[in-house]
Amino acid sequence: KAGVTQTPRYLIKTRGQQVTLSCSPISGHRSVSWYQQTPGQGLQFLFEYFSETQRNKGNFPGRFSGRQFSNSRSEMNVSTLELGDSALYLCASRSGLAGVTGELFFGEGSRLTVL
Amino acid sequence: GQQVMQIPQYQHVQEGEDFTTYCNSSTTLSNIQWYKQRPGGHPVFLIQLVKSGEVKKQKRLTFQFGEAKKNSSLHITATQTTDVGTYFCAGPRTETGANSKLTFGKGITLSVRP
Numbered sequence: 001k002a003g004v005t006q007t008p009r010y011l012i013k014t015r016g017q018q019v020t021l022s023c024s025p026i027s028g029h030r031s032v033s034w035y036q037q038t039p040g041q042g043l044q045f046l047f048e049y050f051s052e053t054q055r056n057k058g059n060f061p062g063r064f065s066g067r068q069f070s071n072s073r074s075e076m077n078v079s080t081l082e083l084g085d086s087a088l089y090l091c092a093s094r095s096g097l098a099g100v101t102g103e104l105f106f107g108e109g110s111r112l113t114v115l
Numbered sequence: 116g117q118q119v120m121q122i123p124q125y126q127h128v129q130e131g132e133d134f135t136t137y138c139n140s141s142t143t144l145s146n147i148q149w150y151k152q153r154p155g156g157h158p159v160f161l162i163q164l165v166k167s168g169e170v171k172k173q174k175r176l177t178f179q180f181g182e183a184k185k186n187s188s189l190h191i192t193a194t195q196t197t198d199v200g201t202y203f204c205a206g207p208r209t210e211t212g213a214n215s216k217l218t219f220g221k222g223i224t225l226s227v228r229p
Contacts (some may be wrong), residue, residue: 035219042221043158043203056216090157103148104217106157 002027004107006091012113018079021110025072025093031055032074033104034066037088046089049074078112086114119206121220129228134191136223138204145207147180147187148217153200161202196227 005024013019025032033056034046045058049068066076072093078085088111092104118141128134138147146165150158162171164180164187171178175198177190191198201222 033217043205043219045216045218048216058216092158103160103163104150104158106150106159108157 004091004093004105006089006107006110008110009108010111010113012115013081014115015081015083017081018077019081019112020075020077021089021091021112023074023076023091023093023107025074025091026095026105029093029095029105030072031094032068032072033092033094034074034076035090035092036060037090037109038086043090046076081114083114086112088112119204119218119220121202121204121223123223124221125224125226127226127228128194130196131193134194134198134225136189136202136225138187138189138220140185140206143184145184147184148205149178149187149189150203150205150219151200152203152222156200158203191225194225194227196229199225199227201225 004026007022023032031048031050033048036044036046046060046064047054047058047066048056052068052070063079066074068074088109090109091107094102094104120139146163148163149161151161152158162178164178167184168182169180175192179188181187187204189202201224203219203222205217205219207217
């Protein structure tokens with residue numbers, strides 16, 4: 001069974017640009033969550049999607065957005081990039097129903113560097 | 116809002132020593148999960164504890180959920196260099212009934228001297 005796949009793995013952008021990251025969950029998993037990981041702040045929850053609906057949202061500005069497609073694949077977008085957006089963006093999928101906590105399966109992440 | 120705290124953030128041990136770390140929540144948790152992230156890797160699920168006072172073992176790792184379900188511990192017996200990594204605890208947010216959002220502690224990074 002293939003794991004969670006994230007693309008691209010590494011990318012470099014400049015301030016003001018926008019970026020789109022992609023996540024393909026484990027087959028059969030309908031929930032996809034996104035986390036931002038930085039050395040200072042640790043793992044911070046961005047949002048979770050289940051069956052194409054955003055179920056939860058973290059405390060990030062509106063520049064951070066996401067969506068989920070009917071095949072459960074998800075994308076997140078960051079517009080007007082700032083230096084502080086440099087981070088490892090992790091996608092995680094799980095099989096449980098919305099509202100039920102279950103084991104998260106993380107992808108290897110997309111390392112974003114903003115110059 | 117709910118906070119999950121792990122202190123300290125770094126710990127260094129000699130190979131063969133035992134290691135214990137703790138995770139504390141500001142609110143009662145319905146369950147707690149532990150993850151391990153190796154250097155350069157991604158978090159990998161280790162265990163989930165659900166019941167008050169629950170204890171689970173995985174080889175040299177022992178996990179415990181506090182009686183009040185507000186804290187948890189991870190104990191590693193006779194550490195090995197393969198134990199190196201960052202250990203995160205995570206608990207679900209329950210204020211709004213949306214149990215699916217996990218709040219992660221900042222993690223403890225364990226280094227092991229051979």
